[in-house]
Every structure is written in structure tokens, then in C-alpha cells.
Amino acid sequence: MSALLEIRKLTVSYGRITALSEIDLSVGVGEIVAIIGPNGAGKSSLLNAIAGVVPAAGGSVTLDGTEMLRLPLEESVRHGIAMVPEGRHVLPGLTVLENLRLGATIRTDLAAVKADLEGFLDAFPILRERRGEPAGRLSGGEQQMLVIARALMSRPRLLMLDEPSLGLAPRIVGQVYDMITQTRARGVTILVVEQNARRALSVADKTHVLNGGAIRLSGTAEELSGNPQFEAAYFGLRASVDE
Amino acid sequence: MSNLVPVLIDAFSVGGLYALTALGIGLIFSVMRLANFAHAEFVTVPAYALFVLSAQPTVMAISAAVLVAVVLSLATERAAFRPLRGIDPATMLIASFTVSMFLQRLLVFAFDSRLKPVDPLAFLSGSVPLFGVSVNLLKLTTVITCLVLLVALTLFLKYTRFGLEMRAAAEDFTMSRLLGVRANRVIATAFVLSALLAAVVAVLFSAQTGFVQPRFGLQIVIIAFVATVIGGLGNLLGAAVGGFLVGVVATLLQTYLPPDLRPFREAFLFLIVIVVLLFRPQGLFPARGLKERI
Numbered sequence: 001m002s003a004l005l006e007i008r009k010l011t012v013s014y015g016r017i018t019a020l021s022e023i024d025l026s027v028g029v030g031e032i033v034a035i036i037g038p039n040g041a042g043k044s045s046l047l048n049a050i051a052g053v054v055p056a057a058g059g060s061v062t063l064d065g066t067e068m069l070r071l072p073l074e075e076s077v078r079h080g081i082a083m084v085p086e087g088r089h090v091l092p093g094l095t096v097l098e099n100l101r102l103g104a105t106i107r108t109d110l111a112a113v114k115a116d117l118e119g120f121l122d123a124f125p126i127l128r129e130r131r132g133e134p135a136g137r138l139s140g141g142e143q144q145m146l147v148i149a150r151a152l153m154s155r156p157r158l159l160m161l162d163e164p165s166l167g168l169a170p171r172i173v174g175q176v177y178d179m180i181t182q183t184r185a186r187g188v189t190i191l192v193v194e195q196n197a198r199r200a201l202s203v204a205d206k207t208h209v210l211n212g213g214a215i216r217l218s219g220t221a222e223e224l225s226g227n228p229q230f231e232a233a234y235f236g237l238r239a240s241v242d243e
Numbered sequence: 244m245s246n247l248v249p250v251l252i253d254a255f256s257v258g259g260l261y262a263l264t265a266l267g268i269g270l271i272f273s274v275m276r277l278a279n280f281a282h283a284e285f286v287t288v289p290a291y292a293l294f295v296l297s298a299q300p301t302v303m304a305i306s307a308a309v310l311v312a313v314v315l316s317l318a319t320e321r322a323a324f325r326p327l328r329g330i331d332p333a334t335m336l337i338a339s340f341t342v343s344m345f346l347q348r349l350l351v352f353a354f355d356s357r358l359k360p361v362d363p364l365a366f367l368s369g370s371v372p373l374f375g376v377s378v379n380l381l382k383l384t385t386v387i388t389c390l391v392l393l394v395a396l397t398l399f400l401k402y403t404r405f406g407l408e409m410r411a412a413a414e415d416f417t418m419s420r421l422l423g424v425r426a427n428r429v430i431a432t433a434f435v436l437s438a439l440l441a442a443v444v445a446v447l448f449s450a451q452t453g454f455v456q457p458r459f460g461l462q463i464v465i466i467a468f469v470a471t472v473i474g475g476l477g478n479l480l481g482a483a484v485g486g487f488l489v490g491v492v493a494t495l496l497q498t499y500l501p502p503d504l505r506p507f508r509e510a511f512l513f514l515i516v517i518v519v520l521l522f523r524p525q526g527l528f529p530a531r532g533l534k535e536r537i
């Protein structure tokens with residue numbers, strides 16, 4: 001499978017703290033790739049650097065051969081990268097509909113935008129029902145659906161999700177992950193970051209374990225679950241999640 | 244009862260001008276957390292344009308004043324604020340102070356600091372009958388213009404694409420940029436709108452006072468800043484209402500305070516402000532999440 005996203009020696013630091021050191025990672029077209037790791041592992045730093053929210057101290061990130069680093073933040077979505085950041089970030093005072101419309105900021109095919117919008121409102125009746133309300137009034141699960149739909153309104157090639165299951169009830173997490181697999185089925189490549197390892201592992205084609213700013217282990221779900229090192233790392237993770 | 248109408252028109256015309264000024268400040272504050280003191284010169288400089296062009300036809304002088312305000316505000320954004328973008332609000336505040344001082348000095352240098360006569364709306368000097376009393380035409384025009392602009396701005400923010408992007412940026416700038424909203428465009432839009440409001444204030448206010456001097460805009464902007472704080476920083480509705488209330492209260496104090504106390508009308512105004520802030524420290528209409536960053 002040819003790579004859509006190629007990351008080479010990506011380094012991110014905040015002052016003297018190095019959050020990521022020389023990460024190499026590639027994501028194939030149409031894949032779901034999961035990054036799991038404990039608190040402070042550098043997961044958000046990775047996605048934020050790819051999207052341009054934080055500057056990289058070194059390395060390169062290419063999407064389909066185009067260098068992404070050092071582009072202005074608002075350009076990454078124009079190149080096909082949509083990101084759902086940690087903590088969802090609905091625009092709380094704007095209506096549900098306005099949030100969705102903003103997802104299509106970069107598009108000029110207005111008829112198709114309208115059709116996509118209707119599609120999401122059909123898929124999530126609760127969003128249709130509450131389309132005129134400020135998005136900040138939705139429940140956490142509804143907000144998560146909204147921000148994923150909003151990201152997809154840009155028709156991205158790569159969708160990045162930072163801890164989409166954070167703070168959601170297990171049933172809602174199931175819905176979020178159904179949405180993720182449906183999105184992949186429509187040809188969108190997905191890079192998802194989670195502390196909730198089990199869930200991410202179950203849908204991912206490939207999983208990388210990130211800890212202390214470096215990738216410690218990589219493999220498919222079967223490869224990893226047979227690996228004693230992973231079992232140790234995984235239970236280490238679970239312990240850090242449970243506390 | 245019959246003398247209430249002129250008093251109210253008077254109060255509303257002052258309140259309207261403060262509301263437009265507070266909105267001009269609020270628009271820029273809401274998208275980039277910049278308390279722009281140079282807004283004073285966005286008002287003063289076009290007023291000087293009116294003075295320079297006072298021999299020209301009204302329409303031309305006013306159009307030129309508007310153009311001057313827009314060019315000045317875009318140039319200020321480009322030269323002074325863009326390089327500082329993302330820096331902490333305190334530094335930006337100081338920068339806007341510096342720009343304001345610089346422009347003020349420049350005006351003193353070019354025109355000296357004496358009062359210059361202006362009368363951009365001379366044809367509105369008469370009165371018209373309203374509810375059985377005669378009302379100053381200029382003040383009535385001011386009230387109507389302010390109302391029209393408030394409605395137009397509301398419609399712009401609510402129903403246009405630029406307006407949607409501005410409201411999004413005001414809520415969460417980084418998230419908006421992730422969605423593709425162009426930072427430069429949103430900020431430029433805010434500066435243009437702010438300049439348009441400032442130019443209108445320059446025309447209407449200079450028509451009322453009849454003169455311009457280098458601190459012409461400053462006197463309004465200081466009060467308007469107080470108004471934005473009362474209204475709730477970072478909230479446009481709050482800024483407009485705050486500006487309106489401050490203008491109305493100032494005019495009513497001027498009218499109804501005993502003559503001996505009138506020179507202290509500003510002191511009374513600030514006393515009211517202090518009382519309001521004691522009870523509502525976030526202002527009348529607190530903004531949601533003034534700072535939300537990823």
C-alpha cells in the first residue's frame with residue numbers, strides 16, 4: 001500500500017521539554033492507524049505538529065509528497081488534512097448548523113456541500129433536531145459526533161482524531177468508532193490517537209505505542225497482542241488509565 | 244413631557260456614537276484579543292481628512308474620510324500588529340498605545356494642536372418637528388445612522404460568510420484556522436469594519452462639535468473603553484449596549500445635574516461604572532471562554 005502520510009525524524013519541543021524525538025511513521029492510503037500511549041507520551045504533540053498547530057523543531061511531514069511543515073495552520077485542511085483536536089472544540093456559541101458549515105470553509109462546490117450537510121443531518125437526527133441551537137449546549141457525545149462530521153465536511157484525505165473517546169460513555173464510544181470505520185469505508189485515511197488502547201486496537205490496521213516521545217512498538221492487533229513486551233506496555237497503560 | 248423628546252434624542256445620539264466606537268474596539272478585541280488604543284486615531288485622522296477637504300463637496304469629503312480610515316487601519320494592522328500576532332495581550336496593548344501616540348504626534352506635527360473648524364454636514368443644521376416638538380436634524384440623523392449601522396453590522400455578522408468566519412475566530416481562533424478560516428482575512432475584515440465605524444463616528448461627532456484637534460478621537464475612545472468593560476469584554480452586544488448606556492447616562496447627567504455639579508459629570512459617570520463593576524465584575528454581559536486554545 002502506498003503511503004499517504006510520511007513522517008521522518010519529526011521532533012517537537014516546548015522550550016527545554018522535548019515532546020517528540022525523531023519520530024518516523026507512515027500511514028498508507030485507506031488505512032486506520034492508531035497511536036496509543038499514556039498521559040504525556042506526546043500523542044497530541046504528534047497530531048498538532050502534523051496539522052501545524054505547534055511548530056516542529058525538525059524533521060519532515062509529507063502528505064502525498066507535499067511538505068506540510070511550515071505551512072500556515074489554515075493550509076493543512078486545504079491539502080486534505082482534517083483534525084479533530086483533543087477536547088473536541090466545538091465553536092460553542094455558534095449553532096450546530098454553523099459549525100457544520102464552517103467545516104466546509106475551503107470548499108466552493110456549494111451544491112455538494114449542501115448535500116453533504118443534509119447527509120450528516122440524516123445520519124444524526126439529533127443534530128438535525130438541534131441544528132439551530134448553540135453547539136455548546138449539546139452533550140459530550142453529540143459534540144463528538146458534530147466535530148467529526150464537521151471535520152468530514154472538508155472532504156479530507158486524512159482524518160486525525162485526538163482521543164475521540166475521552167470522557168464518553170462506553171455506548172457512545174461505540175458510536176464514535178462506528179463512525180470512524182464508516183469513514184474509512186468511504187476512502188478516508190485515519191490517524192487516531194488514544195489512551196483507550198483496546199478500542200483503538202480493535203479497528204486499527206496498524207498500531208504504534210508511543211511513550212516518552214518515541215515509538216516503542218508497532219504492529220497489527222494480532223502481532224501486538226502476542227507480544228509480551230506489548231502486554232507489559234499495555235497493562236502499564238491500563239494502570240495509568242485506571243488511576 | 245414635551246422637552247423629554249429633545250433630551251432623549253440628544254442622549255441617544257451620544258449613546259449611539261459611543262456604541263459604534265465601542266463596537267469598533269470590540270470587533271478587533273474579539274478576534275485578536277487586542278485592546279486597540281489606536282482606535283482613537285482611526286477616528287481622529289479621518290476627521291482631519293474632513294478638515295483638509297472642507298472645500299470639497301460633502302459626498303467627496305466623506306468618502307475620502309472613510310477611505311483614509313480604512314487605509315490607515317489596514318496599514319496599522321500590517322505594520323504594527325501583524326508582526327506581534329500571538330504575543331501576549333499586554334504587549335499588544337502597549338503596541339497599540341505606541342501607535343496611537345505616534346499618530347497623535349504626527350498630527351500635531353502636520354497641523355499643530357490648535358482646534359481646526361470642520362462642518363462636514365452643514366446641510367443638517369436645521370430642525371424638524373417630531374412628536375410636536377422641534378428636534379435638531381443632525382442629532383436625529385446621528386440616531387438613525389447609528390441604528391442603521393447596528394442593524395447592518397448584525398446582519399453582516401449573522402448572515403454572511405465573512406461574518407460567520409469572524410464569529411468563529413472570536414470563539415476559538417486556532418480551531419477556526421484548522422477548519423480553513425484564513426487568519427489574515429478575518430483580521431483584515433475586523434480592521435476594515437472597525438475603520439468604517441470609526442469614520443462614521445468621525446463624521447457625525449465632528450459635525451456635532453464643529454472642530455477637530457489631535458486628541459479628538461481619544462476623548463471618545465477612552466469612554467468607549469470604559470463602556471466595553473461595563474458591557475463585558477469580548478462581547479459585541481455587550482460593547483454596544485455598554486457604549487449606548489454610558490452615552491445616555493452622560494447626557495442625562497449633563498442635563499439633569501444641578502448646574503454647580505455639571506463640571507463633575509465624568510466623575511459621576513465613573514462612579515456609576517465602579518458601582519456596576521462592584522456588582523458585576525465581568526461586566527453586564529460576560530463573554531464565554533475569553534481564551535480557548537488547543
Ligand SMILES: Nc1ncnc2c1ncn2[C@@H]1O[C@H](COP(=O)(O)OP(=O)(O)OP(=O)(O)O)[C@@H](O)[C@H]1O
Binds near residue numbers: 018038041042046
Ligand atoms: N504547550 C506546552 N508547553 C509546554 N509543554 C507542553 C505543552 N504541551 C505539551 N507539553 C508537554 O509535552 C509532553 C507531551 O505532551 P502531549 O500533550 O503531546 O502528550 P499526550 O500524549 O497528548 O498526553 P495526554 O494523554 O495527556 O493528552 C508532555 O510532557 C507535556 O507536559
Ligand SMILES: [Mg+2]
Binds near residue numbers: 043044045086162
Ligand atoms: Mg493529548
